[in-house]
Amino acid sequence: MLNVNLKKDRYKILESYNSNVYRVQDELGTCIYILKVCQNYETKRYKHQFKTEIDVLSKLNSFLAPSLVTCFEDEMAQYFVETYIPGMNAKQFMKRYKGFIKRYRLLLDILIVLQALHEIGYLYIDLKLENIIYYQNRFYLIDFNACIENHSRVAIMASKSNCAPELMNLHEKDVRCDIYALGSLVHELFGFWMMPIVFLCHQKQERRISHLSTFKTMIVLHMFIHILVVLSLCILSVFLILKSTSPKNVFDAYYYHHNIALFEKAYHESDQKDRLYTWVLNGWILDDVYQNEQASIFLMKEAISTSDATLIQYVYDRVSLKKGSKLETFVMMYLKPNANRVNRCMTLANEGNMLLKDKLDIYNQCLQIAIHEEFKISLTPVRTWLESVDESQLLKYTKEFEDLGCNYLEYLLLLRNKEGEIMEVPVVFVDHLKSNRWNDIYAFWRSL
Incomplete structure (x- = not known):
């Protein structure tokens, strides 16, 4: 285990991959990073490659690679911190x-x-x-x-x-x-x-x-040739299946006679392997199905169960469901989030009529995504909501309320670090939050 003072114990070691690579947590926040170490006794070649990696990470501009967070040294070694990619x-x-x-x-x-x-x-x-x-x-x-x-x-x-x-x-x-x-x-x-x-x-x-x-x-x-071959085989398979089955089966009644009430039954009777993908690929989901509320709910559940972002996005764009904040947030967990989607979720949560705990959960999820992805989003929906809500009701959900305060302040720190903006902390957090986590973050905020 590493036995050095990591910038006055700012980085807490969570896991050791080897003697020179660690997964760490920033004690000033909740972010997880990778810490790499080059001890003074390492070979000249190793030190050269260590500095090369720092140079690469500092110059590389790709969202599909880690980025350099900071580097520092002490009397025993050199260190650098990079973003952590889970998975x-x-x-x-x-x-x-x-x-x-x-x-x-x-x-x-x-x-x-x-x-x-x-x-x-x-x-x-x-x-x-x-x-x-x-x-x-x-x-x-x-x-x-x-x-x-x-x-x-x-x-x-x-x-x-x-x-x-x-x-x-x-x-x-x-x-x-x-x-x-x-x-x-x-x-x-x-x-x-x-x-x-x-x-x-x-x-x-x-x-x-x-x-x-x-x-x-x-x-x-x-890839195109491969897809064409697969599509050709699928078309041939469908043709053979249709040719060999009775015109009186459930699928025929649904598809050829537009009996939407039989959609779920026809769907369940089809082959289970990659079922939704097969139905989408072959165009078996009729437009009337997407317009039917019950069928739309069923399709969204099927799409989300696949955990396939492409299928989820495809179905989500076509169903006739009201795109409320709960659905937006749930879908956002599976799709690659962006600042516009996070802003939309927060706005819908502020405008929607839902339970207080649900709103707290949605705001926390949105802020955590914005912090992790370093999105620039508007905090106006949260501030507006905090000004209108009964403080005594907030205190009933201690953990969720504390998480909201800490996430809110961590996002302010991110904005201040990136753009030099100074934003006020809502009074409701300052008056009611007393946990060690909040006190540490708030003390750091005031020291800046």
């Missing part, structure tokens, strides 16, 4: 996920990061599934400690499975090293289905694909 690594995820859509998603997401990395003059080198994290339906590239400068001539040994031959000698390294590793990644994801692309990625350096744009074009073309 599971792609190797674990791919063992569970047997479809092909997210495999293409992984490649396209990683290409975004590699393009940004190459633009700042670095090569990633050690590309493998273990260094990719799946979180909120996107794939993030982490661990930039093996990066080298583009066109450098140092000898490097990356992971054996994706090590380009020129890495082991003093020849010039360029983007083709990463393209070689991409070929290994493609082979691991798709096997023989992409052998032509793997073959072109694993050629000798002078004959290898030399541009990420070329590689991306080949992947996109392969």
Whole structure:
């Protein structure tokens, strides 16, 4: 365990991954980060790569990679703190996920990061599934400690499975090293289905694909061909099924005779595997179904149960349900949030007629998302609501009320840190919140 004074104990260690990498919590807030350490006794090469990773994270501008928060040192070591990306690594995820859509998603997401990395003059080198994290339906590239400068001539040994031959000698390294590793990644994801692309990625350096744009074009073309084949098979399967079934079955009565009352029954009688995806893909959900309130509720439950952001968004955009704050907040947990959606949730919560505890929960969820994603949102709905609500009613929900005060103040700290704005803390928080957590955050706020 690390035995140093982390900026006067600001960072509390939650988990040790190895002797140099830790998951930590900022004691001044609730944010979780990754802390990396370079002890003074480390080798010259290790220290060089440590500084390289700091340089990369400070320059890299990609939402699919961690960003540098701060760096500092003491008499024993150097440190830096980067944003923490939760989730599971792609190797674990791919063992569970047997479809092909997210495999293409992984490649396209990683290409975004590699393009940004190459633009700042670095090569990633050690590309493998273990260094990719799946979180909120996107794939993030982490661990930039093996990066080298583009066109450098140092000898490097990356992971054996994706090590380009020129890495082991003093020849010039360029983007083709990463393209070689991409070929290994493609082979691991798709096997023989992409052998032509793997073959072109694993050629000798002078004959290898030399541009990420070329590689991306080949992947996109392969994806479209794959989808066309799947669609063709689906169409053929549907044709054969329709041909072999009786015209008097439930599906025929629903689909061909527009008997919307039979929709749920026809849906439940269909194959359970990827059922909603299959119905959407084949256009079996009639427009009248989306206009029916009961059917809309059923479809939203089915979509949310899949945890697939694409399906949830697709159904959410089409159902005729009133888009209240509860539904907005619930759906937002599965989709990639944005500032507009968070603002909308808070406004709807302020205007809506719902239980006090529900409003507190919605405001807390919205503020936590805004803090984590560093969104700029309006706090007016919260302030307006606090001015109108009976304080004695708020005090009945001690935990939720305290969380709201702490989240509100943490967001003010974020605004002040990013834009230098000074905003007042609502009096209701100052008068009634007395917990240690609140006192620590409020004391820090007053000291600024």
